[in-house]
Amino acid sequence: GQQPLAVGGKQRPEFHKKYADVQAPLTGEELFGLPDLPEAVAKGPFDDKKDIAFFDAPCPMRAVRPGECIVLEPLVAHAPCHTDEPGTCLRKIVVKVLLR
Secondary structure (H helix, E strand, O other): OOEEOEEOOOOOOEEOOOEEEEEEEOOOOEEEEOOOOOHHHHOOOOEOOOOEEEOOOOOOEEEEOOOOOEEEOOOOOEEEEEEOOOOOEEOEEEEEEEOO
């Protein structure tokens, strides 16, 4: 299905410890927030079962367009699903790759 995109920084950054994400938008541009992952956050509370933790941080944005992908290794913080256009939805591929 289609995934609605957040406008104005509503999506919180996340990171994983075991899995890399490979994400590729299929039907439109997606903005990814790519904040620094503070050491205290990386060592803080983490959901091992879901392999994810969320936190709050400013996010410099990077556009990813159809035909491109972004590879996010473990411990690389990211905030997917952003747009500058309200009401935007897109289809995308997300592949989880077990690395640890």
